[in-house]
Amino acid sequence: MAKEITDRAENYSQWYLDIVKKAGLAENSAVRGCMVIKPTGFAIWEMMKDQLDQMFKDTGHVNAYFPLFIPKSFLSKEAEHVEGFAKECAVVTHHRLMNNPDGPGVVVDPDAKLEEELVVRPTSETIIWNTYKDWIKSYRDLPLLINQWANVVRWEIRTRPFLRTAEFLWQEGHTAHALKVEAVEEAKMIHEVYARFAEDYMAMPVIKGAKSANERFAGALETYTIEALMQDGKALQAGTSHFLGQNFAKAFDVKYLDNNNKEQYVWATSWGVSTRLIGALIMTHSDDDGLVIPPRLAPLQVVIIPIPKPNEMIMAEAEKIVTLLKAKGISVKIDKDKKKRPGFKFAEYEMKGVPIRIGIGKRDLEKGELEIARRDTKEKMNVPIEGIEDYIANLLEEIQANLLARAKAHRAEYTTEASTYEEFKDAIANKGGFVLAHWDGTTETELKIKEETTATLRCIPDDSPIEEGVCIYSGKPSKQKVIFAKAY
Secondary structure, eight states, X not given: OGGGSOOTTTOHHHHHHHHHHHTTOEEEOSSTTOEEEOHHHHHHHHHHHXXXXXXXXXXXXXXXXXXXXXXXXXXXXXXXXXXHHGGGOEEEEESOEEEOTTSSSEEEOGGGEEEEEEEEOSOOHHHHHHHHHHHOOBGGGOOEEEEEEEEEEXXXXXXXXXXXXXXXXXXXXXXXXXSHHHHHHXXXXXXHHHHHHHHHTSOOOOEEEEOOGGGSOTTOSEEEEEEEEOTTSOEEEEEEEEEEEXXXXXXXXXXXXXXXXXXXXXXXXXXXXXXXXXXXXXXXXXXXXXXXXXGGGOSOOEEEEXXXXXXXXXXXXXXXXXXXHHHTTOOXXXXXXXXXXXXXXXXXXXXXXXXXXXXXXXXXXXHTEEEEEETTTOXXXXXXXXXXXXXXXXXXXXXXXXXXXXXXXXXXXXXXXXXXXXXXXXIIXXXXXXXXXXXXXXXXXXXXXXXXXXXXXXXXXXXOOOOOEEOXXXXXXXXXXEEEXXXX
């Protein structure tokens, strides 16, 4: 099975597509640019969703759901917002089909034209802020901390499963606050939640920072981002949180009476992560033998494979081990399929990224041992059955930590500081990865660098110290270094 995967060094893009297909994560659908998320892929998304949902609820947020369709006029109310999404919008113009009078099949009924076209949501700010107008009347109604889990449509031309599709799944938070400082704190707090999730659960190190004015979300005053580095040296924007100021409140006339009985516009945030995180997980950890999943997000953490095939004695011991592991909160199953050989099963679960494989046979039982194989290093060891539940629990944490350490080491290796434009161009063209360099703060310079190198300004890092210097491109004064990279 592993030979069916293209080597990363040979063709990274094809390797990625091979992993998605062979690990059973997703496949193309009959609708161009859209994907079918298969059970294994959706199970990983559910693990991500459940953890993030709890993190949002722990910080005071609640879930709601808003319509898929947005009146076209709503998108016209916030100028920057509509400009940012206009080219990606799918539009519903009619509400009925009819039998084709000239032949078989159906056609759009010309008499069923909508009075106002509806946009299939590319994001929900407009429909939500139109709703908030009725929900918010007084300072007692604030803060309003709402999240929704939904699908969105952005009409992408060039697509790739999970990374960029015309339809994808995500969560989007939309909050309203009485004070500017509260909204800024909210956006930054969610920024921290995303970073913590990426590192603690995805084992994916990220750089936290603010986007440049040119790269901000359409309609935002500030966009905070987490940026991850993939194995091929390209950056991936893994999550964003936006301080929207009062732009949407003013566009939709959302006001509240303060405690002095004066009308004030509310302050807003929005934030989201999507199924793109599955693509990030694949490209951060997987190898030429298949998918690698961090244990904390693995739908199946341990698989037990009877050798050479299930029999009564082996199955009895395997069931005992299952009971012990489940008592520790570990997800585990026994592969009872008698039609497949153990070697095939080993390759299959390696392909699917199951963190730990346990082999159990007659000789193992006679020795009071089990053969343990870990997916991250492919190391095998013989371990006493006695105390196996504690050993496996500790090994899962060790694998989680190792994946994070390995990804951090890769990022460190592919992070370069450039003090001249020649060094910058050389690093971008020949090494890849993150490049730290001084920038003069202008959109003009940012766009020139992008035009000449295809590298984009990923973020102004939160932990970047004030450091007087000169811009690598313009030679103008610069107060700190920022991060550039080629990106997905």
